[in-house]
Amino acid sequence: MSNFFQLVRNEQTKLYSQLSTWILLGILVVIVLGFAIIMRTAEGIMPYEDETWKQTLQEENQMYAEIDPTDPNIAINNYRIENDLKPEGMSAWGFLYESHYLTSVLSLITIIVAGGILANEFRWGTIKLLLTRPATRTKIFFAKYASVLLFALTALIVLFISAWLFGMIFFGLGGDGSVLQLKDGEIVDVSVWTRIAQDYGLQLVKLAVWSTFAFMISAAFRNSALAIGTAIFLMFAGISVVSFIADKPFAKYILFANLDLTQFTTGYKMIDDLTLTFAIVTIIVYYLIFLVVGWVLFAKRDVAGH
Amino acid sequence: MAEPAMQLIGLKKQIGSKLIVKGLDFDIQPGEVFGFLGPNGAGKTTTIRMMVGLIRISEGDVRIQGKSIKTDYKEAIRHVGAIVENPELYGFMSGYKNLLVFSRMIPGISRERIDEVVKLVGLEKRIHQKVKRYSLGMRQRLGIAQALLHNPSILILDEPTNGLDPSGIREIRQYIRRLAEQENVAVIVSSHLLSEMELMCDRIGILKNGELISIQQIQNTEEDAPTEVVQIDCPPSYHEKAQRLLQERFGVTAMASGEKLTFPITRGEIPSIIKELAVADIEMHGFAVERKTLEDKFLHVIGENVIE
Numbered sequence: 001m002s003n004f005f006q007l008v009r010n011e012q013t014k015l016y017s018q019l020s021t022w023i024l025l026g027i028l029v030v031i032v033l034g035f036a037i038i039m040r041t042a043e044g045i046m047p048y049e050d051e052t053w054k055q056t057l058q059e060e061n062q063m064y065a066e067i068d069p070t071d072p073n074i075a076i077n078n079y080r081i082e083n084d085l086k087p088e089g090m091s092a093w094g095f096l097y098e099s100h101y102l103t104s105v106l107s108l109i110t111i112i113v114a115g116g117i118l119a120n121e122f123r124w125g126t127i128k129l130l131l132t133r134p135a136t137r138t139k140i141f142f143a144k145y146a147s148v149l150l151f152a153l154t155a156l157i158v159l160f161i162s163a164w165l166f167g168m169i170f171f172g173l174g175g176d177g178s179v180l181q182l183k184d185g186e187i188v189d190v191s192v193w194t195r196i197a198q199d200y201g202l203q204l205v206k207l208a209v210w211s212t213f214a215f216m217i218s219a220a221f222r223n224s225a226l227a228i229g230t231a232i233f234l235m236f237a238g239i240s241v242v243s244f245i246a247d248k249p250f251a252k253y254i255l256f257a258n259l260d261l262t263q264f265t266t267g268y269k270m271i272d273d274l275t276l277t278f279a280i281v282t283i284i285v286y287y288l289i290f291l292v293v294g295w296v297l298f299a300k301r302d303v304a305g306h
Numbered sequence: 307m308a309e310p311a312m313q314l315i316g317l318k319k320q321i322g323s324k325l326i327v328k329g330l331d332f333d334i335q336p337g338e339v340f341g342f343l344g345p346n347g348a349g350k351t352t353t354i355r356m357m358v359g360l361i362r363i364s365e366g367d368v369r370i371q372g373k374s375i376k377t378d379y380k381e382a383i384r385h386v387g388a389i390v391e392n393p394e395l396y397g398f399m400s401g402y403k404n405l406l407v408f409s410r411m412i413p414g415i416s417r418e419r420i421d422e423v424v425k426l427v428g429l430e431k432r433i434h435q436k437v438k439r440y441s442l443g444m445r446q447r448l449g450i451a452q453a454l455l456h457n458p459s460i461l462i463l464d465e466p467t468n469g470l471d472p473s474g475i476r477e478i479r480q481y482i483r484r485l486a487e488q489e490n491v492a493v494i495v496s497s498h499l500l501s502e503m504e505l506m507c508d509r510i511g512i513l514k515n516g517e518l519i520s521i522q523q524i525q526n527t528e529e530d531a532p533t534e535v536v537q538i539d540c541p542p543s544y545h546e547k548a549q550r551l552l553q554e555r556f557g558v559t560a561m562a563s564g565e566k567l568t569f570p571i572t573r574g575e576i577p578s579i580i581k582e583l584a585v586a587d588i589e590m591h592g593f594a595v596e597r598k599t600l601e602d603k604f605l606h607v608i609g610e611n612v613i614e
Contacts, residue, residue, distance in 0.1 A: 125394030
């Protein structure tokens with residue numbers, strides 16, 4: 001086991017010795033900054049003033065009602081007006097929550113790392129040194145995979161810290177970020193941590209699946225461009241594929257139809273007879289297939305010359 | 307005889323329907339420098355890759371210190387240090403960090419051992435520089451350093467002198483000899499440079515189209531007095547006189563071609579030949595001793611270099 005730990009440690013050393021890893025993390029921070037600036041600008045359009053906030057909320061309600069009279073925001077706004085609860089506006093915690101939209105950037109950089117971590121060893125020729133040591137190929141495969149997950153976790157922490165810091169700079173620390181939500185016809189106060197856990201968590205499922213896919217292609221074809229390219233392409237194009245074939249009986253067995261778990265919290269399902277359990281099982285099956293295929297191909301194939 | 311460091315037993319490699327390596331059987335002893343010689347495409351690299359487990363063995367086995375690389379990979383490979391083809395290391399890390407990373411893959415390598423190996427290959431001054439700034443010679447040294455980290459009893463070097471300048475080649479050669487003689491390491495070297503191999507190896511296996519066609523013992527001693535070929539550069543007008551003298555005094559027949567006279571002779575007779583020729587006033591512009599080189603033997607056994 002300590003042997004495995006050393007292998008993971010080696011992978012981390014190699015990863016962070018490369019300039020490109022730091023550039024990827026740098027890009028993430030810059031995107032969070034850009035997002036904060038955009039949100040700050042947008043918020044300035046309709047501020048909630050102490051004297052006029054009730055009026056502002058009523059104007060909002062009129063806008064909502066024109067589009068969809070059953071919009072839950074109308075009930076929430078009315079509840080605020082009745083109970084004299086002024087909306088907080090954006091705060092550091094709120095921005096941290098909003099940043100869950102940026103997890104697609106997180107997926108992107110994790111895919112880049114996952115697609116390169118094995119293929120690059122082949123490109124550099126260092127795979128020959130790696131595989132002529134008393135560590136089995138299986139151990140090296142999983143040490144590299146663990147290293148990818150560790151990188152994803154690190155990047156998530158970077159996202160959290162930068163989002164909170166920029167949130168504090170641009171929006172201040174006011175409020176605890178909790179919001180009111182309509183649940184079963186009742187208004188409830190939901191803390192920011194509940195929302196973060198839920199919405200980040202659902203996004204991280206996608207991240208795990210696509211980076212595992214990239215890792216599999218990287219192990220099987222030993223080509224990082226192919227691995228990164230196909231993973232990113234499928235991540236973005238997969239959803240539209242489902243909409244074309246949604247009426248086919250096999251559609252619900254397709255990974256893309258199940259992968260977006262937010263469809264079960266919002267209720268807008270891609271295919272009507274999907275259930276949460278079915279989706280989770282399907283995702284796990286695909287995930288294991290990716291991992292096993294990558295592992296078998298990596299462990300069995302010859303390492304021949306260039 | 308001691309237990310062989312490495313045994314190849316009916317080793318075969320088949321890719322598709324083509325047999326790349328057609329059954330190799332030989333042993334390599336501790337303290338021996340074994341050369342693997344053959345034209346490009348003969349199967350040298352394929353064999354070496356099978357020895358270290360990079361490619362699968364179709365048939366037969368490789369035993370390292372008695373342990374099969376197929377069934378007992380971990381125990382077998384821990385005795386092996388190898389550079390397969392070029393010494394490719396992580397260019398974005400320093401030489402030291404490279405060694406540190408590889409040392410973590412094998413238990414029991416101390417920092418002191420890393421320093422020791424660095425000193426051994428003479429890289430102390432540049433070890434903290436990034437490897438991408440290294441010259442090929444420095445990379446080759448670092449490659450050897452990583453192969454030696456865990457005190458292997460078998461060192462496998464694929465084309466170790468590739469791309470090195472003459473002084474670098476000599477250094478590597480001396481280094482390999484020292485390892486074999488002092489540390490009793492079995493060294494396996496592959497090359498297509500014949501003259502190189504002759505200076506470095508104790509035995510040379512010649513590989514052609516995946517078959518071992520000959521194993522040559524290299525004699526590095528002078529008592530064996532191998533037949534030398536001497537070539538004299540002198541004007542054709544002296545040829546007849548020289549030929550007659552050589553025939554009468556030494557009993558050899560010299561062949562004339564252009565300005566040159568060529569004849570075989572044992573090493574011990576060379577000084578007296580020079581003296582006699584000089585005394586006989588034969589105008590010599592050059593006197594060259596060409597050993598009957600491995601190259602001749604090599605070309606003789608290999609024949610035309612045809613890749614099947």
